[in-house]
Amino acid sequence: MQAEKSRVDCGDVLELCLADDQRDRAEGSEEVLTLRRTEEPRTRVRAPGVHTSSRDIRVEVGELPLEDGVWEVLYTDPEGGGDTPVGTRDCCFSLARNMEYLGQPRQRKLQALRSPDGALLLQVSTVAAYAEVGWVDSGTDTVTVSGRLAYTERPPGSVGAEIVARQRERSGTASAPAEIDSGQFHCEIPLKPLLEAHDPERKRNEWDLWLRFPGDERELRLATHADGVPAKKRKVLYPTVTPAGGNVRIRPYYTVDDTFSLLATEAKSP
Helix, strand or coil, X not given: CEEEEEEECCCCXXXXXXXXXXXXXXXXXXXXXXXXXXXXXXXXXXXXXXXXXXXXXXXXXXXXXXXXXXXXXXXXXXXXXXXEECEECCXXXXXXXXXXXXXXXXXXXXXXXXXXXXXXXXXXXXXXCEXXXXXXXXXXXXXXXEEEEECCCCCCCEEEEEEEEEECCCCCEEEEEEEEECCEEEEEEECHHHHHCCCCCCCCEEEEXXXXXXXXXXXXXXXXXXXXXXXXXXXXXXXXXXXXXXXXXXXXXXXCCCEEEEEEEECCCC
């Protein structure tokens, strides 16, 4: 079986659009796929699918008992010919789809992948709510950040919130107002409190950023995951600023986990 398009929609349904030479099944006919865990090939889960047209198959994978990991998608021959890998020509990535997917509360993420040899895979992973950073602007005395809530309920309408900055391995904290509107957040982080709490004995003063909801203690870590780019720490660089009246440089940066923080270091003398 060869697919031209392979995506998991927001309802955790695997959607396959077959190649032209394989569009010969009637609407409503069944197709049985098998998911085989790559780490444990003997672990298999049947995944019945239904043709919604001669070219399209929908497979409800959201309720299947799938452990975290990568699963091969296999076509099961109804005439006893065994299981063969499903191929795909799709890159299986869509930023728009990812942004829509994270806009719904969930604890598990299902994502289609394409192996280097063109085989269709299904990645299953446990997820937690966070604040997806989409835009960053470094000013002279502030860093402005905006994005959207991920994998959690959205507060209705527009509500006030708070950005909390915590000094890693130190007791320093700072906060600033934030706004959440229809699942989107926006905040302007003043840098002066970070300068005042700077520890010159520590070469790197890291400040981890959290979005705190109004009226409760729930906090979401700021991070960027939807773009599918791993290891941003060495790939994404933001400009460094030296706030007025200080000898400390501050720049936004990504950690090894692709979470979003601020880094303060001593400015070098001219």
